[in-house]
Amino acid sequence: MRVFNLGSINIDHIFRLGRFPAPGETLTAQDYLCCLGGKGANQSLALALGGAQVLHIGRMAAPDEHFISPLQRAGVCLDQVATDAKASGSAVVLVDQESGENQIIINPGANQQISSAQIDMALAQASAGDWALAQNETNNVSQFLQQAKSRGMNVCYSAAPFVSETAQALLPLTDLLIVNQIEAAALASALDCPLDKIPVPHLVITLGADGARYIGEDGDWSLPSPKVEAVDTTGAGDTFLGFMLASLTNGVSMRTAMHQALAAAALQVTRKGTADAIPSLDEVKQFMAAQPSIS
Numbered sequence: 001m002r003v004f005n006l007g008s009i010n011i012d013h014i015f016r017l018g019r020f021p022a023p024g025e026t027l028t029a030q031d032y033l034c035c036l037g038g039k040g041a042n043q044s045l046a047l048a049l050g051g052a053q054v055l056h057i058g059r060m061a062a063p064d065e066h067f068i069s070p071l072q073r074a075g076v077c078l079d080q081v082a083t084d085a086k087a088s089g090s091a092v093v094l095v096d097q098e099s100g101e102n103q104i105i106i107n108p109g110a111n112q113q114i115s116s117a118q119i120d121m122a123l124a125q126a127s128a129g130d131w132a133l134a135q136n137e138t139n140n141v142s143q144f145l146q147q148a149k150s151r152g153m154n155v156c157y158s159a160a161p162f163v164s165e166t167a168q169a170l171l172p173l174t175d176l177l178i179v180n181q182i183e184a185a186a187l188a189s190a191l192d193c194p195l196d197k198i199p200v201p202h203l204v205i206t207l208g209a210d211g212a213r214y215i216g217e218d219g220d221w222s223l224p225s226p227k228v229e230a231v232d233t234t235g236a237g238d239t240f241l242g243f244m245l246a247s248l249t250n251g252v253s254m255r256t257a258m259h260q261a262l263a264a265a266a267l268q269v270t271r272k273g274t275a276d277a278i279p280s281l282d283e284v285k286q287f288m289a290a291q292p293s294i295s
Contacts, residue, residue: 007040046242128152
């Protein structure tokens with residue numbers, strides 16, 4: 001079982017600050033890091049490190065290809081990552097050193113230039129039962145998920161950055177919807193229904209340091225997150241999704257998959273950076289073994 005990820009590839013510019021700036025204020029960063037990012041790339045890396053077979057569909061500027069070396073090392077298939085004359089997607093990430101919380105601004109760049117031909121060539125390799133994964137940082141998401149569904153694939157949709165109209169339009173194609181609690185509340189409000197009536201078979205709501213909630217065919221329950229000292233929360237949701245979906249492709253239960261995903265995300269936030277901070281499966285297993293409540 002493989003995961004086909006139509007996903008963004010960004011160059012992250014991460015500034016660590018003593019506090020976030022006020023409007024009109026200039027602050028000096030305490031630290032700076034330039035590295036691979038983007039929800040799509042982060043999720044592909046987390047999937048591969050979590051034990052899944054992953055094919056990434058994306059686009060970036062040729063001079064930036066060295067940034068995707070972490071994906072290559074992890075074994076992600078990059079045959080459908082094309083180069084473009086347009087600048088790569090990029091993000092400016094501000095991280096509060098005290099809390100580890102972040103503020104992010106993205107420029108889509110080449111992420112909005114993914115061609116229909118790339119999608120066709122990628123999905124020609126897919127089989128019924130494989131997973132299709134998409135976020136809202138690229139173009140052609142609807143086309144990709146419609147084609148995936150027509151091939152008998154499972155669909156996982158990470159509805160971020162959240163756009164209510166887009167999310168609502170893609171719900172009929174979605175088997176597994178993963179959103180944070182703010183996005184879940186906004187979607188429920190737009191649909192004028194409670195959370196447990198959002199029309200998808202499986203809904204997972206991430207709750208930050210409080211863990212995650214599952215609503216769907218397997219019931220309605222929540223799991224806690226391991227308690228850690230957060231250094232940088234950037235990419236935690238992507239790490240959670242990647243490890244969770246990787247576990248599901250390997251045949252484990254939804255509850256077990258969420259346990260492992262929460263452990264992976266907790267470990268990731270104890271490190272600086274985004275893609276570079278995502279742990280290996282062995283590291284996650286060792287961390288879980290030291291946490292009796294989630295082992």
